[in-house]
Structure formats: structure tokens, C-alpha cells
Amino acid sequence: MRVELTPLQARLAQHLTARNPRIEDDDTLIRAAVAVVFAPDPDAILFIRRAERADDPWSGHMSFPGGRSDEGDGDLLATAIRETKEEVGVLLRSDQLVGALDDVAPRRTQLPPIMVRPYVFVLDRRPALVLNQEVAEAVWAPVHELLRPEAYYSMTRQVGEAERSYPAYRLGQRVVWGMTERIVTPLLALLST
Numbered sequence: 001m002r003v004e005l006t007p008l009q010a011r012l013a014q015h016l017t018a019r020n021p022r023i024e025d026d027d028t029l030i031r032a033a034v035a036v037v038f039a040p041d042p043d044a045i046l047f048i049r050r051a052e053r054a055d056d057p058w059s060g061h062m063s064f065p066g067g068r069s070d071e072g073d074g075d076l077l078a079t080a081i082r083e084t085k086e087e088v089g090v091l092l093r094s095d096q097l098v099g100a101l102d103d104v105a106p107r108r109t110q111l112p113p114i115m116v117r118p119y120v121f122v123l124d125r126r127p128a129l130v131l132n133q134e135v136a137e138a139v140w141a142p143v144h145e146l147l148r149p150e151a152y153y154s155m156t157r158q159v160g161e162a163e164r165s166y167p168a169y170r171l172g173q174r175v176v177w178g179m180t181e182r183i184v185t186p187l188l189a190l191l192s193t
Contacts, residue, residue: 029105039126
């Protein structure tokens with residue numbers, strides 16, 4: 001069963017099938033995958049806010065459903081599908097996959113050595129979400145709001161003794177930054193061409 005695409009989703013699918021994502025082929029990195037899920041009415045992207053946990057360096061951050069690869073996962077696509085089902089109760093199908101974005105790794109050495117592969121899925125409707133204990137909330141962010149120039153800004157955070165600026169997106173009272181911003185920005189650039 002093929003998903004009926006909105007014009008925006010069709011444009012995204014066309015861009016993703018025409019390019020080869022940059023693959024991070026470093027065996028020293030932990031491998032992980034996320035699902036960037038699009039749904040219509042209006043076109044929106046599913047974000048989650050990670051639950052607050054002392055052992056999680058990304059605790060409380062906005063992100064996408066996903067996580068580390070398990071031994072039972074055949075590949076990173078299977079990881080993205082499994083983690084999305086576990087975290088938000090949505091079973092993604094291969095016919096909903098439109099492509100992958102470039103692999104992303106943290107820029108700060110204080111963070112775990114991890115590589116994240118973002119897979120992009122399109123759904124024909126917004127499914128009911130069932131959040132597990134790893135997820136504090138889920139938000140459908142309309143693409144047109146993310147594309148507004150005022151949504152993108154430079155946020156400041158205290159890192160050790162220094163104040164640092166990071167590119168970020170405003171989602172109401174929420175902030176998308178870090179590795180998630182580094183997935184969102186090239187994705188939105190594809191949608192703008």
C-alpha cells in the first residue's frame with residue numbers, strides 16, 4: 001500500500017531519492033537512528049521531548065523518535081522503526097520511507113561518541129501516539145512554522161565556564177537545537193528548493 005503524498009512530501013521525496021546521503025563509516029562510533037516523520041493537515045514533523053533522566057546527556061531535549069541500534073536490528077532502518085514503535089507507539093512501514101539524510105555526530109567531545117542516521121517517513125494521516133517512559137511529550141510541528149525566518153535563531157547556553165551560542169528553532173516554548181537542529185536545517189533547505 002503506497003502512501004498518497006502531499007505536494008510538499010512529494011517534493012521532499014524527489015529530493016531525497018536524487019541524492020546520496022553522507023554516511024559516517026566509523027566503527028568506533030555507537031550507531032543509532034531516528035525517524036523524521038511527516039504527516040499532513042497541515043504538513044508537520046513529529047518531535048518528541050525526551051524524559052528527564054540523570055544518565056542521559058540529551059535529557060529533556062527536543063528530538064525525533066529513535067535510539068541506539070540493538071543486536072537484533074538487521075540494520076539502522078530497523079532501529080528507527082523499532083524505536084519509533086517503542087517510544088510513540090507508531091509502527092512505520094517501508095512503503096512510508098522516502099529516504100535518509102546525512103549521518104550526524106556530536107561536535108562536542110564531552111558527549112558520547114555516537115552516529116545518528118535520520119530516516120524520513122511520510123504518513124497519510126496523523127496517528128494516535130502512545131508515549132513510553134522515555135518520552136515526556138510529543139509535538140507535531142507545522143512545517144510552515146519552522147520555515148518562518150523568526151523561528152530560526154541563535155540561543156545561548158552556559159557550557160562550563162563559557163557562554164556559547166548555538167543555532168536553534170523555536171517551537172512555541174520549546175527549543176530544537178544541537179544534533180536535532182543539524183538534522184532539521186538541511187531538511188528544511190531541501191523543502192525550500
